[in-house]
Amino acid sequence: MRNYFGFALVAAVVFVTGCSAEESTDVSPPSEAETQAESSQDEETQAASEVVVCDPSVAHPKGAFEFTPKLDDSLPVKWRDEFGVILANLQEVAPISSCLHDFTDYETGENSVKSPMSIYAWSNKVSNPWPEEKPGMEGTSISGNGSDTWMILEMRSDDLAGGNIFQYSVIAHEYWHVYQRGAWMADSPPQGSGWPVWMWEGGAGVVQNLYTAEHYGSSDFDNNLSPVIATALSNPSDFERYDRDGGAAQGDSDMNGTTQTFMVLALAKELQTTLGLTEAEAFALALNPPAKPDSETAFLDVFGISLEDFYKSLAQYPAVESGEDWFEGTVVKASAVMPSKDLTLTAIFQPPR
Ligand SMILES: [Zn+2]
Incomplete structure (x- = not known):
């Protein structure tokens, strides 16, 4: 449900x-x-009603x-x-x-x-x-x-x-x-x-950075979202729930939400490859997919890749030393998923017809 x-x-x-x-x-x-708890309680009523x-x-x-x-x-x-x-x-x-x-x-x-x-x-x-x-x-x-x-x-x-x-x-x-x-x-x-929490939070993370990059010439993309803590990504499904609900989203390993932002950028990159979308089209789909279908394979239905396969695809991004003197440990090398410098929200949401 x-x-x-x-x-x-x-x-x-x-x-x-x-x-x-x-x-x-x-x-x-x-x-x-x-x-x-809510859903089981009112399951019958809801099942009977039309969407x-x-x-x-x-x-x-x-x-x-x-x-x-x-x-x-x-x-x-x-x-x-x-x-x-x-x-x-x-x-x-x-x-x-x-x-x-x-x-x-x-x-x-x-x-x-x-x-x-x-x-x-x-x-x-x-x-x-x-x-x-x-x-x-x-x-x-x-x-x-x-x-x-x-x-x-x-x-x-x-x-x-x-x-x-x-x-x-x-x-x-x-x-x-x-x-x-x-x-x-x-x-x-x-x-x-x-839709999993990382799509909500990561989507908002992507939009906030696209906005300031376009209008203020500065964003967390400038330093590749560093640090995306590598160990956090060993279980990407942890980011389907908030820290307070037993997940990892907005927890200690999700510094400033960067892990979730990275995941949405990686999804946009994946969509360019698997669906042959332009960068702007891929961001439009990753940031603004339709409401989640009532389906066991909702992610696959919408993105053409199963959620499990998408999580596996994240292993392609290598873990490297952080290079930041204030953060010790390995981080995901996220440069490959950074958007083009000239990508704008207008190009994504108001594409020329
Ligand atoms: Zn948020």
Whole structure:
């Protein structure tokens, strides 16, 4: 019943704190522990109901999906200005599917993703500026309570002061999780939530880096995502679940999410070879596949390679000494999967027709 995993997504209010300078921590796909219980409980009801597929190309009665940013004065004016530019750019190049209007929370039965979606952003030099409206906010995430969903951007003052590119890439990262929900989980019942965690997090990792590479000339691709810790990749299926659910995603071995980002880049590389796609086409499919089919072989159906064979293919990337004086150990030589310098989100999502 993997296709029902999405129902409990926003039922659980989970706030996760970022714990390293580059890490973006958040809540994207559902936690399996929560959702497995949900799925067995309501199996009969769900099995009897028809899947209603939302077509994003058809105008939605509620119109486009929008955001309401709330940017606290603790943030530098420059950041607030850039935030507006980044959000507008992303909405232009990859608008959120209006099908997200129909996202239904499994437990409450409510449309739990409201448009406009609130975005709360502030500098961590002050405490949560909205303690009454949204108590307990911290870190960066998409969070919810079963009747509403919102974006949290608690920006680290060190990043803001030091000009760290993460202050901008995290906006694209969290935006992408909203995009993924619209694309993968808005059908009723949602069919796409079963994609593994590494596709959610790695996809957001790829988009955040493509965005800053294009607009700021800087990204984690510049140093080949180093370090992609080699031992972590010995069991790629560990990245199908978050660390908190017994997996490896966003755990100690997944430094700043780089392992998952590497996996999505490797998938895009694989698709160019196996399906003969152009680079832009391969990224479009890797980042924005259709909602996961209700099939035992969903990965194979969509990507033309089985999940197991894809995991095996990762062994082709050799482990080498890190070369970074601050990280000892072997890392995956990831240079072979880095995108072309001139690859843009526009080329991927708005290809010339
Ligand atoms: Zn994320």
